Amino acid sequence: MTIQQLSKEIGISIDTLRIWERRYGFPIPTRNARGHRSYSGDQVDELRIVKKLQSLGHRPGKIFALSSAERRELLTVAAEQELPPNQALQQLTKEFSPSQIDEELREQLQKLGLVSFIHQYALPLLQALDQGWTEGSISIAREHLVSDRLEQLLREQLVTEQPTKSQKQLLFLTLSGERHKLGLLLAAALFHAEGIGCILLNQELPISEVPQLASELQVDGVALSFSFHYSTRQAKNDLARLRNQLDPQFKLIAGGQAVQGGIQMQNLIICTTLKQIPRICRKLSA
Amino acid sequence: MTIQQLSKEIGISIDTLRIWERRYGFPIPTRNARGHRSYSGDQVDELRIVKKLQSLGHRPGKIFALSSAERRELLTVAAEQELPPNQALQQLTKEFSPSQIDEELREQLQKLGLVSFIHQYALPLLQALDQGWTEGSISIAREHLVSDRLEQLLREQLVTEQPTKSQKQLLFLTLSGERHKLGLLLAAALFHAEGIGCILLNQELPISEVPQLASELQVDGVALSFSFHYSTRQAKNDLARLRNQLDPQFKLIAGGQAVQGGIQMQNLIICTTLKQIPRICRKLSA
DNA sequence: GTCATCTTTTGTCCTAGACAAAATTAGAAG
DNA sequence: CTTCTAATTTTGTCTAGGACAAAAGATGAC
The missing domain is CATH 3.40.50.280 (Cobalamin-binding domain)
Structure with missing residues (x-):
């Protein structure tokens, strides 16, 4: 993967990627015939973890001082401090098909009303998605899928008003x-x-x-x-x-x-x- | 405006902006105390026109060889080759409020059915928006507003299916x-x-x-x-x-x-x- | 006219250095 | 021991100018 593709994929600027390499020695990509950087899939995964840790408040200097395993551990520790999601959410985030997700979301909205739906259902759901990603039990793709359906549902509620x-x-x-x-x-x-x-x-x-x-x-x-x-x-x-x-x-x-x-x-x-x-x-x- | 803000605003990469300056002598921004580039509002407007001409198939070398007035003329000539939008669309794109836009779109969809709505209404509408922007009679903001409502309407048609x-x-x-x-x-x-x-x-x-x-x-x-x-x-x-x-x-x-x-x-x-x-x-x- | 080859144009990548803003640490004063 | 200020480190974004391949255009042969 080229530096531009990597930058787009994980949302870290090209300048930053280059200076991380210079300062912290990671990620060090291979070079192609032109001398251009070429990143491996493992490096992409590792950078996703780095990004996540960074958004949790850790600074690059600290993050890169750790080993890969230590980084993963730090992330797991952070995740365990949150409440475990209930079973209903597990199903939604892991098993349901797009139309089943839709159905479930609409049913919950009906049942709870908009405000309670957001606080008692949507927020825990998003948290569960996030946690699932950290554990590795939910793919990014699935995360996108579920949040997309939720987004559409909420949007409908707002646009129809006069x-x-x-x-x-x-x-x-x-x-x-x-x-x-x-x-x-x-x-x-x-x-x-x-x-x-x-x-x-x-x-x-x-x-x-x-x-x-x-x-x-x-x-x-x-x-x-x-x-x-x-x-x-x-x-x-x-x-x-x-x-x-x-x-x-x-x-x-x-x-x-x-x-x-x-x-x-x-x-x-x-x-x-x-x-x-x-x-x-x-x-x-x- | 900094080079990064400009780049985001019009969608031209920072590298490209710098090399255009080096090669074609435009845009030449002022520099702040740090020596960093600082672009004016006029330069932003001019670059929007450049971008538009480029998307019409003109190459940077040609575009930058023209004067600012010549660029505008070239754009106008291109716009005049298209059909003028009808009056109903004029109203929609220039006068209506968000809820009026919604109402009109939904009515047209009802009347024409999905396929005809797209070919006979949505596409001419988008063309009218584009042309309006070229003439300067429609703001980018309004363009966004109308296309956003259309987008929402279409999305609703698609998501409800099983x-x-x-x-x-x-x-x-x-x-x-x-x-x-x-x-x-x-x-x-x-x-x-x-x-x-x-x-x-x-x-x-x-x-x-x-x-x-x-x-x-x-x-x-x-x-x-x-x-x-x-x-x-x-x-x-x-x-x-x-x-x-x-x-x-x-x-x-x-x-x-x-x-x-x-x-x-x-x-x-x-x-x-x-x-x-x-x-x-x-x-x-x- | 059509195809292949040469030339120019164009965007993205490279290195390596600079510096301000943010974050952290150290120190002084209450 | 806490609170506030000053020095220090960390961090991201900017700079310059060079390199090169892919795309586009021009040239020439058939």
């Missing part, structure tokens, strides 16, 4: 480079449940387009999500740039793993947990 | 880096209309996950789309790698602008127009 003029309206979107849209969707669903009008845009937008869209749609604010794909540094940069371009009348709300690390900015609301959403809504309506 | 065991099944997906999902969706809708079971995955998958997913879902083939975001070179690379990793029993179908330029490979079906789909379906069922 906003009333009186309520506050928020525009939910992700910036270019953010592939993870599920977190934003969960947040939007909860805002919706609190009576906020939610306009959801399932596209990765360039920053410069956001101000125009916000004023054209006459929303009261813009909500963004930055997953672990985004480095905290970049999230901060992008938010600063956006806040700068966006008229101060619009609220700006940011959530997701990349903004947990204490970003502070004027006129910016950071949403660290989904549980904060009711409080933010009260603030918005005031 | 596949029967007997029919052929295809897995529709995009690879990491491919943000444009609408083309794939249109294709999937037409395959669906021909009686093919369509499993749609709205995620950008790494190549290495595709073989596993295909065999887990027991589909008969995998269909991919490569929009103008993808260079032909990369599409070719990725397809070769995927064909190599994927068991020969699975068909591989590729479509989109990036594969129009005559990619040929064993065991690969290239779909240059949506009109070819019925023929491909007959081939599949045989």
